[in-house]
Amino acid sequence: MPEGDTVWRACKRLDQALGGQELTQTDFRVPTLATTDLSGQRVLEVVAKGKHLLMRLSSAVTIHSHFRMDGSWHLYRPGELWKGGPDHQVRAVLTTGNWVAIGYRLPVLDLVATSAEDSVVGHLGPDLLSPAFDRDLALANLAAEPERTISEALLDQRNLAGIGNFYRSEVCFLLGLHPWRPVSSVDLGGAVDLSRRLMKANLRHAAQVTTGVDRPGQRSYVFERPGKPCRRCRTTIRTAPIGEPPRERVSYWCPTCQPEH
Known part of the structure; x- marks a missing residue:
């Protein structure tokens, strides 16, 4: 299972690529989000909380994901071949003008109000990698x-x-x-x-x-x-x-x- 450092690095890469960028197209391939369209929203930041990944958007909505055993996010340039696994393992496709972020095998993928992130991460103890670690x-x-x-x-x-x-x-x-x-x-x-x-x-x-x-x-x-x-x-x-x-x-x-x- 990916641990906190792996998730931290994934968040850093995603934040560097997507932070401040507008989502031009979104495709969620999980039943609960199948009709969700977040195009036009701007990615404010991508942060880690323990093993959880939080992608905060300008609409005050957060895309929450967790890797568990073998989930991952991959970054590709538009038109580049996706190499993270077969198409049936893709759970999310987030597109900006410069990047395509692909979420593979994500067992946890949902949307929460940014103000309600505690509903998914509030049970966690102090994050070992946080500068504010208690x-x-x-x-x-x-x-x-x-x-x-x-x-x-x-x-x-x-x-x-x-x-x-x-x-x-x-x-x-x-x-x-x-x-x-x-x-x-x-x-x-x-x-x-x-x-x-x-x-x-x-x-x-x-x-x-x-x-x-x-x-x-x-x-x-x-x-x-x-x-x-x-x-x-x-x-x-x-x-x-x-x-x-x-x-x-x-x-x-x-x-x-x-x-x-």
């Missing part, structure tokens, strides 16, 4: 359920927004935290600060890297490396689901570097 509130949110596992607490977007399974797994490894460690026994400030630092460092490039080595197969310590040797101690990386169905997620950890007790 660290104290994020810490209070995490600490509110002291017996919860640190893995589940970090992934709960109501506590803090933007972190996903990649950063959750890597932060726990770097801090020596077993995935099932209860929140009450964790340096929450250290976990939050490291999460934010890693995500902000990766805003500069498309790849998510925690090892300092931006090469395929070498970017992570434990994430998606089950059965492979730990980069530190050579112990075999383990994996198991954690969390309550249907929200359980696969966790990766080194039994030696991340002891259970």
Whole structure:
């Protein structure tokens, strides 16, 4: 699932291309928006809130989307071949004089009044990538359920927004935290600060890297490396689901570097 840094970069690209531009044509290919025409509206800005993308228009309407597992927005010049997937995966086409923005495989795509954006993002905790990130509130949110596992607490977007399974797994490894460690026994400030630092460092490039080595197969310590040797101690990386169905997620950890007790 794309995480906060991926969504932030997508918003930045869309904002640079579409910001201040008039929509000359719109085509929404989802049943609830099939007859919607936003042509003539100007794109004011495109911003991220956690893993949510908000495209604000001059009509005081916001196009809200969420990538979930494999959604994406692609930018093309008029007449350029679309390469993001087959046509049946296109959910939105937004055209300006200079660009065509194509939304592929978007499981969440709707319109809300800009004044009512809280109806879709108001449940989120502080955004890790926001300049106005409220660290104290994020810490209070995490600490509110002291017996919860640190893995589940970090992934709960109501506590803090933007972190996903990649950063959750890597932060726990770097801090020596077993995935099932209860929140009450964790340096929450250290976990939050490291999460934010890693995500902000990766805003500069498309790849998510925690090892300092931006090469395929070498970017992570434990994430998606089950059965492979730990980069530190050579112990075999383990994996198991954690969390309550249907929200359980696969966790990766080194039994030696991340002891259970």
